[in-house]
Amino acid sequence: MRLIALLLLFWCIPSVWATQSTPYKLDIGRGGQCVKDPQWMRKNHMQLLKHQRDEAVRKGARDNKISLKTCVECHASLKDNSVIARDDSFCVACHRYEAVKLDCFECHSGVRKSYWLKRNAK
């Protein structure tokens, strides 16, 4: 009986641990939920961004709620205002763990617009 209880305990600990944290360190910035729940976003954010980018660039329909700029505005680190600056930055940490190349930020700015404007104000 004690053995079964012990086994159960060992069996439960990893699952509890897995639901409570990610296997990598992640700075979610201001965070919060504005589009969909986090699990849905983890799986589908790229579809939203791709859809939004074509609508915005080619038709001029700028849906502010799902634009990359708005994502960065909330998810940039509160320390350095960036989603790409460090290994545990919001975009970098996950993409590195999943080994998915992230090339949005070869052209797009990875820092908060509000911070960029403040820094570049004359």
Next chain:
Amino acid sequence: MSEVNNQRRAFLKTSLGAAAVAIAPGMLLFDMAHGSTEPVSGKVRWGMLIDTNQCKPGCDECVTACNTENGLSGGKLPTDSQWIRKIEIKDISTGRQTSLPMMCQHCEHPPCVDVCPTAASFKRADGIVLVDRHRCIGCRYCMMACPYKARSFVHEPIHDQNPDVPRGKGTVEGCSMCVHRIDEGLQPACATSCPNKAILFGDLNDPTSPIAQKLRVVASTQVRADLKLNTGIRYQGL
């Protein structure tokens, strides 16, 4: 008991009020600063009328403003991006000198769009000719096709872009008529920066707009009108 509840209510009310006051201006600004979720209308055609009589030789305020707005280096080497440039021309027979800014003419029938193999070069419904850098493969056919030499190729990696103006190595770019500003209801940077108000920006299709009214009364020309591209940028006094 009721006294305690009243205190609690008062506290909740004041804190809610304070929170609303703190958040509201930010929310309002955030909403106002962004464009519409609706696609742009094909009824509009954005254009400019450039009065070369007002354009002063040696002045390059529009070029500087464009560089600052779009994050260009300002260099003039063949490998530097130039979205707008000042040119001085002289009629040899009369000696009359003219100064004017030259940039993407936002044609109705743009040759750059015709030649693009990936449909990256395109004309938006409101007449602005743009490069979709998500599709651009950097072949530079559009640069060859453009009669105005209006486009540039990005040769080097770019860092610290304006969040409103993404730019990147390996793609072609050109004057976007400050599309990010237009979508926010602002005017292009060159038009607002001109000290002599030589650049008039507006909707060519709206008969009540200042630009359409002025085009009705003054003589204006399109550069290389013989190509029948029907440019959105018109020049006065050329």
